[in-house]
Amino acid sequence: MSATARARGLVLVVEDEPAIADVIRLNLVNAGYGVHVENSGDTALDAVRRFKPAAIILDVGLPGIDGVEICRRLRAAEDWTPVLFVTARDDEVDRVVGLELGADDYVTKPFSPRELVARVTGVLRRVNGTPDAAPRTLGGLTVDTTQRRVFHGDQELTLTATEFDLLAYLIRRPGRVVTREQLLSEVWGYSAVAGTRTVDVHIAQLRAKLGAASPIRTVRGVGYSAE
Structure with missing residues (x-):
């Protein structure tokens, strides 16, 4: 019904x-x-x-x-x-x-x-949510938070809502190391009791879609950063 x-x-x-x-x-x-x-x-x-x-x-x-x-x-x-x-x-x-x-x-x-x-x-x-006023760029990627679109040069990349939010969160903080627990709290909106493996799987999927353009770096034992 x-x-x-x-x-x-x-x-x-x-x-x-x-x-x-x-x-x-x-x-x-x-x-x-x-x-x-x-x-x-x-x-x-x-x-x-x-x-x-x-x-x-x-x-x-x-x-x-x-x-x-x-x-x-x-x-x-x-x-x-x-x-x-x-x-x-x-x-x-x-x-x-x-x-x-x-x-x-x-x-x-x-x-x-x-x-x-x-x-x-x-x-x-x-x-x-309320988007940023201007697109963010890092390396060859452009993240348009107004329209929730991601481009590598002229090519548009297709991301899930969560993949987009992960990328947008990291790209707003270039060079800053963010822990898995922070990502769960800020992107998903709940605590690490849910398990940080969720973050790792989404990051892996996001990197696969971004390919060589991926700015995401793993900081072993800590988390991730975009550089």
Whole structure:
């Protein structure tokens, strides 16, 4: 059942367990979001096309097409709607695969509904936040925070919302070493209890997309810097 999108935008929840879906829906509605729920992967892609959600909460273990494949198909179609994976499996491999596919965040069951809502809010705040007045440049990269676009020379690069925010955060602080814990707090909006491996996976994906133009340097035992 679809709900009229509220001021904070519509969130598509794809979850096959009705009790969990209902808890997520109630907490999102209480936070001011519109919500549409689908209970299978087979109907999720059509719902994305119909509702054009601001964000997607996507269970990994869905009947039919699973959450990983849904995310893969969205990114292959150049749809970069923020995706937050939810899974019952607390497996590092699953988490890494999800992030490598272009997911913006990842939580495991059981989870705090308030934390999940906070993570949705954090992603959307970054996407819709107040941009810098002028593009930032470093080496051959230009980061336009007004339009959330990245260029290497004349070539535009496609990044997820989180990859963009990581790059923008580092490029605003050229030469400064930033710890993984700082990145989790400032970019994701939550503490290091979530695990700094998330940062490393996103940095690896970001470097792969930037290629030789990547300004990101690893400072062993500390974190990262852009130079």
